Amino acid sequence: MAYSEKVIDHYENPRNVGSFDKNDPTIATGMVGAPACGDVMKLQLKIGENGIIEDAKFKTYGCGSAIASSSLVTEWVKGKSIDEAQQLSNTEIAEELALPPVKIHCSILAEDAIKAAIEDYKAKKNN
Amino acid sequence: MKLPIYLDYAATTPVDPRVAEEMMKSLTMDGTFGNPASRSHKYGWQAEELVDIARNNIAELVNADPREIVFTSGATESNNLAIKGAAHFYSKKGKHIITAKTEHKAVLDTCRELERQGFEVTYLDVLPNGLVDLDVLAKTMRDDTVVVSIMHVNNEIGVIQDIAKIGEMCRERKIVFHVDGAQSAGKIPVDLSELKVDLMSFSAHKIYGPKGIGALYVSRKPRIRLEAQMHGGGHERGFRSGTLPVHQIVGMGEAFRIAKQDMEKDTKHIIELREKLWNGVKHIEETYINGDLESRVPGIFNVSFNFVEGESLIMALKDMAVSSGSACTSASLEPSYVLRALGLTDELAHSSIRFSIGRFTTEADIDHVIGQVNNAIDKLREMSPLWEMFKDGVDLNSVQWAAH
Numbered sequence: 001m002a003y004s005e006k007v008i009d010h011y012e013n014p015r016n017v018g019s020f021d022k023n024d025p026t027i028a029t030g031m032v033g034a035p036a037c038g039d040v041m042k043l044q045l046k047i048g049e050n051g052i053i054e055d056a057k058f059k060t061y062g063c064g065s066a067i068a069s070s071s072l073v074t075e076w077v078k079g080k081s082i083d084e085a086q087q088l089s090n091t092e093i094a095e096e097l098a099l100p101p102v103k104i105h106c107s108i109l110a111e112d113a114i115k116a117a118i119e120d121y122k123a124k125k126n127n
Numbered sequence: 128m129k130l131p132i133y134l135d136y137a138a139t140t141p142v143d144p145r146v147a148e149e150m151m152k153s154l155t156m157d158g159t160f161g162n163p164a165s166r167s168h169k170y171g172w173q174a175e176e177l178v179d180i181a182r183n184n185i186a187e188l189v190n191a192d193p194r195e196i197v198f199t200s201g202a203t204e205s206n207n208l209a210i211k212g213a214a215h216f217y218s219k220k221g222k223h224i225i226t227a228k229t230e231h232k233a234v235l236d237t238c239r240e241l242e243r244q245g246f247e248v249t250y251l252d253v254l255p256n257g258l259v260d261l262d263v264l265a266k267t268m269r270d271d272t273v274v275v276s277i278m279h280v281n282n283e284i285g286v287i288q289d290i291a292k293i294g295e296m297c298r299e300r301k302i303v304f305h306v307d308g309a310q311s312a313g314k315i316p317v318d319l320s321e322l323k324v325d326l327m328s329f330s331a332h333k334i335y336g337p338k339g340i341g342a343l344y345v346s347r348k349p350r351i352r353l354e355a356q357m358h359g360g361g362h363e364r365g366f367r368s369g370t371l372p373v374h375q376i377v378g379m380g381e382a383f384r385i386a387k388q389d390m391e392k393d394t395k396h397i398i399e400l401r402e403k404l405w406n407g408v409k410h411i412e413e414t415y416i417n418g419d420l421e422s423r424v425p426g427i428f429n430v431s432f433n434f435v436e437g438e439s440l441i442m443a444l445k446d447m448a449v450s451s452g453s454a455c456t457s458a459s460l461e462p463s464y465v466l467r468a469l470g471l472t473d474e475l476a477h478s479s480i481r482f483s484i485g486r487f488t489t490e491a492d493i494d495h496v497i498g499q500v501n502n503a504i505d506k507l508r509e510m511s512p513l514w515e516m517f518k519d520g521v522d523l524n525s526v527q528w529a530a531h
Contacts, residue, residue, distance in 0.1 A: 033528070035523065036474075038437075040512050040528075042515075059511060059512040059515060060511070061434065061512055061513045063436060064438060067439055
């Protein structure tokens with residue numbers, strides 16, 4: 001399958017690979033996907049007191065598009081508020097990376113990862 | 128070194144230059160371009176002679192009678208002709224067919240079609256090593272079983288089925304036994320004068336011959352009858368009509384002749400390279416060979432690198448042409464049905480790479496491959512949340528995954 005240059009760039013030089021301590025109260029963790037489906041994404045956001053995303057890291061098990069989608073998302077969410085990050089849609093990700101139709105689910109997964117992380121953050125705050 | 132390094136010999140092989148040279152002699156006005164069915168002139172007679180020589184070479188590799196070789200367009204057609212042809216011809220005796228879940232699609236899909244036509248098909252499970260359980264097979268055989276189709280060597284994992292035993296079992300019960308030999312002929316000895324095999328499919332392009340040509344062995348003793356699937360001028364004793372493609376047949380004949388002549392040398396070469404490859408990657412944690420370790424051909428080497436997804440691994444292995452059992456390489460999004468039939472977990476099925484080594488693979492190729500595989504696994508595991516969880520001692524089976 002021929003990938004776009006952007007996918008290859010993110011795959012070859014993934015941004016923000018790594019992990020934060022998930023027990024840290026300022027860290028939001030979203031883990032989505034399943035090994036059975038061939039993709040698992042873990043997205044972690046470091047959220048400041050003002051609700052601004054200060055940093056982001058990811059780890060992804062999946063195809064090149066899944067890795068590129070999560071890498072791109074970590075770049076995009078930095079500096080955004082939770083509400084702004086919540087608005088990011090899979091179509092923007094798919095468009096930016098020029099994903100072929102069979103890989104659209106990778107961008108959906110990346111969107112789900114953001115939402116899952118924000119939910120985790122809200123749950124942590126409520127506790 | 129030619130990049131990417133070709134390690135997909137189980138998919139197809141390059142035509143051996145010795146084969147290409149022979150083929151070129153049967154195309155142009157200066158060559159033997161005639162129609163072998165033309166009985167009235169020299170062009171036809173000469174073409175027929177080349178076909179006869181090729182047929183002899185093919186028969187010799189598998190120790191058959193040349194009159195038992197029927198040319199087809201490839202192993203897919205041979206499988207269709209064998210299974211449909213025998214099932215239709217013997218349908219008065221019964222309508223039950225047995226095959227295995229790890230067969231090639233050309234067998235499985237042919238069986239599906241026969242189901243639509245009113246036949247009943249049993250798809251046997253295989254053991255975790257990929258081999259058919261002969262006790263289960265014996266219990267599955269019935270009075271109305273007319274055809275058993277089991278492949279000799281599996282195209283994804285390289286395991287060799289015990290076709291000698293299965294042949295005995297079928298012969299005792301007078302069941303027609305078909306073997307898909309696309310991945311075995313020319314790589315391991317096949318002696319059809321000993322084996323109780325009634326029908327066997329062959330392909331040229333898996334052993335350095337051209338694509339688009341294959342053959343079906345149809346036993347004469349006992350005499351196996353088939354209903355033709357392609358009708359026309361009655362070529363190939365009525366089994367398969369259509370003008371014989373002389374250059375293709377010459378190529379297949381030469382490829383089979385060379386395969387017999389060089390089998391020992393090729394096998395030794397491939398075993399050495401396979402060992403070298405395995406020695407270069409086996410220290411990588413959580414690495415598994417798929418399929419039986421003893422009953423296998425050396426050229427097909429299917430390995431799972433746990434916690435690394437197959438397609439991203441293929442992307443990282445950009446200097447080599449290999450195939451993966453992962454979903455993402457196909458449109459279906461299902462991991463390899465062969466690996467699933469072995470009972471592999473989804474993670475391991477998604478993490479598999481098939482390296483297939485051949486006549487033209489070199490030591491330098493394998494050295495380069497070893498380096499790149501090690502680097503790729505390091506990089507991708509660094510990025511893998513599953514690897515991180517495994518290293519933290521999390522049992523991945525205990526995690527509630529949301530399937531999507």
